[in-house]
Amino acid sequence: xxxxxxxxxxxxxxxxxxxxxxxxxxxxxxxxxxxxxxxxxxxxxxxxxxxxxxxxxxxxxxxxxxxxxxxxxxxxxxxxxxxxxxxxxxxxxxxxxxxxxxxxxxxxxxxxxxxxxxxxxx
Amino acid sequence: xxxxxxxxxxxxxxxxxxxxxxxxxxxxxxxxxxxxxxxxxxxxxxxxxxxxxxxxxxxxxxxxxxxxxxxxxxxxxxxxxxxxxxxxxxxxxxxxxxxxxxxxxxxxxxxxxxxxxxxxxxxxxxxxxxxxxxxxxxxxxxxxxxxxxxxxxxxxxxxxxxxxxxxxxxxxxxxxxxxxxxxxxxxxxxxxxxxxxxxxxxxxxxxxxxxxxxxxxxxxxxxxxxxxxxxxxxxxxxxxxxxxxxxxx
Amino acid sequence: xxxxxxxxxxxxxxxxxxxxxxxxxxxxxxxxxxxxxxxxxxxxxxxxxxxxxxxxxxxxxxxxxxxxxxxxxxxxxxxxxxxxxxxxxxxxxxxxxxxxxxxxxxxxxxxxxxxxxxxxxxxxxxxxxxxx
Numbered sequence: 367x368x369x370x371x372x373x374x375x376x377x378x379x380x381x382x383x384x385x386x387x388x389x390x391x392x393x394x395x396x397x398x399x400x401x402x403x404x405x406x407x408x409x410x411x412x413x414x415x416x417x418x419x420x421x422x423x424x425x426x427x428x429x430x431x432x433x434x435x436x437x438x439x440x441x442x443x444x445x446x447x448x449x450x451x452x453x454x455x456x457x458x459x460x461x462x463x464x465x466x467x468x469x470x471x472x473x474x475x476x477x478x479x480x481x482x483x484x485x486x487x488x
Numbered sequence: 489x490x491x492x493x494x495x496x497x498x499x500x501x502x503x504x505x506x507x508x509x510x511x512x513x514x515x516x517x518x519x520x521x522x523x524x525x526x527x528x529x530x531x532x533x534x535x536x537x538x539x540x541x542x543x544x545x546x547x548x549x550x551x552x553x554x555x556x557x558x559x560x561x562x563x564x565x566x567x568x569x570x571x572x573x574x575x576x577x578x579x580x581x582x583x584x585x586x587x588x589x590x591x592x593x594x595x596x597x598x599x600x601x602x603x604x605x606x607x608x609x610x611x612x613x614x615x616x617x618x619x620x621x622x623x624x625x626x627x628x629x630x631x632x633x634x635x636x637x638x639x640x641x642x643x644x645x646x647x648x649x650x651x652x653x654x655x656x657x658x659x660x661x662x663x664x665x666x667x668x669x670x671x672x673x674x675x676x677x678x679x680x681x682x683x684x685x686x687x688x689x690x691x692x693x694x695x696x697x698x699x700x701x702x703x704x705x706x707x708x709x710x711x712x713x714x715x716x717x718x719x720x721x722x723x724x725x726x727x728x729x730x731x732x733x734x735x736x737x
Numbered sequence: 738x739x740x741x742x743x744x745x746x747x748x749x750x751x752x753x754x755x756x757x758x759x760x761x762x763x764x765x766x767x768x769x770x771x772x773x774x775x776x777x778x779x780x781x782x783x784x785x786x787x788x789x790x791x792x793x794x795x796x797x798x799x800x801x802x803x804x805x806x807x808x809x810x811x812x813x814x815x816x817x818x819x820x821x822x823x824x825x826x827x828x829x830x831x832x833x834x835x836x837x838x839x840x841x842x843x844x845x846x847x848x849x850x851x852x853x854x855x856x857x858x859x860x861x862x863x864x865x866x867x868x869x
Contacts (some may be wrong), residue, residue, distance in 0.1 A: 583746070652748050715829040
């Protein structure tokens, strides 16, 4: 049988999925612990650990900018790709609609993150 | 003393009579050393000669007697009643394949896929008789040896939901065999096979469920073969942008 | 005429029929929490860009008991993602041969989890140093 083969463009999404999966596996728990629990509950760190001045300075440094951009966008690409496959798993056809929502959402988040970070200047 | 018996529920399907498969229960004498295959043979010989199933070697090397036993893909010759008794044994045709009749599945799709992966050594530069044999070091053997243990029993296909959801997917077993030849130092055809690996039918259908490797009766790790090929296919994909070589075949 | 009429069984509910698949769906489901947390951070970034008042609004929202509860659940789910990510690693990565011996599955998973511990300590230390 010689059906014509079409090259899959999955490596792009799979690569972003893998990078985001690795980053969230390594840093996800500790980031949630810091930003979602310790700081809001006033534990471990000073009361104004995430003050406007502190965080703006962090986000204006090129390294901080790169870190925040990588975290937000790669987490979204990781999750988008996984959710895309999970929709297929539960029988929701992985057509253009599902693709637009999962990957489009990640792309939109990436653009918003980039614009926000750029608007804060260096 | 009354003889011990065990209940075997078999999913029956007769395409000439049945709209859909139904379970039928049989009482089979139980002994400690009986396999599920022996119980089916007892049914066929003594209780119901219409029961259809495939088997041959009775020693886990022919790969014919794969079936779902209490919901898991198993070789029936390698699964013993003593490990299930006194529970009921539930036997069904291998998941994700069309049922031809009773426990017999249609495996044409797998045979087609097996052909497509070119499961034989294609030397980069064939050696003449005068040049002698192909030599291989133990380290080179190690690279593909486990993948060469595959007996085409299809348990990994029955374990793979992605194959069940999309039968276009080449699937764990054939991809493990593909990798077995790619990883062989005597073979030079990985570039040819890449077209299939990287295609929409290829490795990227896998979501690393990993159950294929759990159920393999020969300890092959198809999940690893598939995922190693994701890495090479992704590398190949991105490299193809760096050095355009005209249109692909 | 052929009497063949192969019967194709439906796939509906496949993942409920085997504990292995239930676990798979749970670890795939961690993606919902990764996405939700990324959106929380994204909202924070937007607020930070909008100015001090917006940022303080975001900080205040983070203190809401329900948001704290959400982060507790998210912490558990993302930690589960970390565990399953490295548990499947031996199957998803190419074999690593060190000194002629293939690195065992337990070593790969253990190494990954050690990396999580190290990265976490490093992040805590850096954050503490930067905000002191």
